[in-house]
Amino acid sequence: MPELLLPRCARLDLAIDLPAVLAALQRVASDAWQPHFNSGYHHGDWSGVALVAAEDAIVPLAPGQGAALRLAWWQAEAAWQALLAPFASSLRAARLLRLGAGARIHEHRDPDLGRPGGCLRLHIPLLSPAGVEFLVDGLQVPMRPGECWFIDLSRPHRVDNPGPGERIHLVLDCLPDPWLASLIEKGRAQTPGLCLGRAGQAFEQFRQQVAQDPLLAARLQAHQQPQAFVAEAISLGAALGLAFSEAEVLSAMRRGKQAWSDQWRA
Incomplete structure (x- = not known):
């Protein structure tokens, strides 16, 4: 496929059954959440639960080069199955990432994302207090719960959750197959403008x-x-x-x- 020219972000036209997913989220065991391995990148609670991880990942939330393994704990949950089904052919990793009230992720880049042969990252907000700011190049990405967004995180980005309440996203790393490339290209034209x-x-x-x-x-x-x-x-x-x-x-x-x-x- 031709090289994909990546926008800063794009809201994808995908239907998500948010009530069903939130019900499934409530059934995730409290002790399943693990601290994020990038401990120097954040202040406060930044933790996650892996659904799909590389077989050679040092810890489930970390990247790897091996085959994508679907972890056993969620296989009986129809909501997770339905949500991930459209990405079956391209999905390399999937994890729930939680940013606690008062926590922030410091500005950084993920240079491996979007490069030739690399993955594209999608965010699906599940819980998000109104005050959360997800900034890319200093501009706010206006994600709302139940939406699916591609974000070019090879650019400088940071997140701040002043609360109240925790922010939880389902974050997917996918190979840029023609189906996903088409969704991003269509979403580019339908994405609302960004602001400071x-x-x-x-x-x-x-x-x-x-x-x-x-x-x-x-x-x-x-x-x-x-x-x-x-x-x-x-x-x-x-x-x-x-x-x-x-x-x-x-x-x-x-x-x-x-x-x-x-x-x-x-």
């Missing part, structure tokens, strides 16, 4: 204030090193009641605002 997250909006307000205030501009201009520049921007923003982090500043630069930072450091 809360902290990104705060940074945009700060950027506008800097453009109008020579004193703020001079404070930033005094810092020639990027790390010092970012730290000063965060400090000045906080003094103005605008809370954002290093990730927002760097994401803004990646979205084409490098000229803005260069202007005040020139």
